[in-house]
Amino acid sequence: MFLGHIAVGLAGKRFAPRASLATLLFAPMFLDYLWPIFLLLGWEKVRVDPGNTVVTPLAFDSYPWSHSLHMTLFWAGLVAIVFRTVTRDTRSAIWIGIAVASHWVMDWITHRPDLPLWPSGPKVGLGLWNSVAGTVLVELALFVVGLWLYMRDTRPRGGRGRLSLWSFVVAVTLIYFMNLASNLGPIPTSVSPRTIAMMGLALWIFIPWAWWIDYTRRTVR
Numbered sequence: 004m005f006l007g008h009i010a011v012g013l014a015g016k017r018f019a020p021r022a023s024l025a026t027l028l029f030a031p032m033f034l035d036y037l038w039p040i041f042l043l044l045g046w047e048k049v050r051v052d053p054g055n056t057v058v059t060p061l062a063f064d065s066y067p068w069s070h071s072l073h074m075t076l077f078w079a080g081l082v083a084i085v086f087r088t089v090t091r092d093t094r095s096a097i098w099i100g101i102a103v104a105s106h107w108v109m110d111w112i113t114h115r116p117d118l119p120l121w122p123s124g125p126k127v128g129l130g131l132w133n134s135v136a137g138t139v140l141v142e143l144a145l146f147v148v149g150l151w152l153y154m155r156d157t158r159p160r161g162g163r164g165r166l167s168l169w170s171f172v173v174a175v176t177l178i179y180f181m182n183l184a185s186n187l188g189p190i191p192t193s194v195s196p197r198t199i200a201m202m203g204l205a206l207w208i209f210i211p212w213a214w215w216i217d218y219t220r221r222t223v224r
């Protein structure tokens with residue numbers, strides 16, 4: 004899932020209005036931010052396998068440290084505790100922990116059974132990714148709700164506050180649909196895990212972007 008995680012980030016302003024959107028987006032993306040780092044370290048494995056599901060050609064052969072349920076709960080607790088220690092904001096810290104854990108639940112809905120319950124444990128996944136229409140419907144619905152909540156709770160500080168948010172919305176929507184469309188043509192199977200990791204690392208750009216959005220909009224709750 005991609006837009007669904009971003010939706011949780013945007014919706015976060017409702018539940019943790021004092022936290023920056025950068026932090027609120029970082030939390031639900033956290034597992035996918037760890038994943039490319041663990042790929043580069045050789046701790047986790049991915050491979051291009053056209054038709055693995057109709058939504059992605061990636062076969063997630065092994066990602067116990069970033070994507071097992073057991074480790075997800077560990078990361079959620081860790082991120083929440085670090086946030087609470089730095090900010091003393093318990094309410095936001097609880098939301099941040101929930102948001103980190105939400106990633107696993109959303110991946111569980113979308114992935115085929117490749118998510119381990121614990122490292123080397125049984126693998127689960129409901130496989131929404133076997134349906135393009137179902138995936139797009141669920142992700143777009145989540146994204147629209149998240150964006151709606153965010154816009155209800157914030158106001159732009161002039162034109163910059165509109166530019167920051169809408170450029171972000173256009174960028175993530177474009178990335179999402181270009182990614183889907185890339186499955187229609189022939190899929191190069193020679194893409195290395197390193198290249199996949201680099202593309203994953205590029206998504207870290209959303210954090211300074213979210214910081215910019217937060218800086219140019221005020222919270223009205």
Ligand SMILES: [Zn+2]
Pocket residue numbers: 004034035070106110
């Ligand atoms: Zn994920």
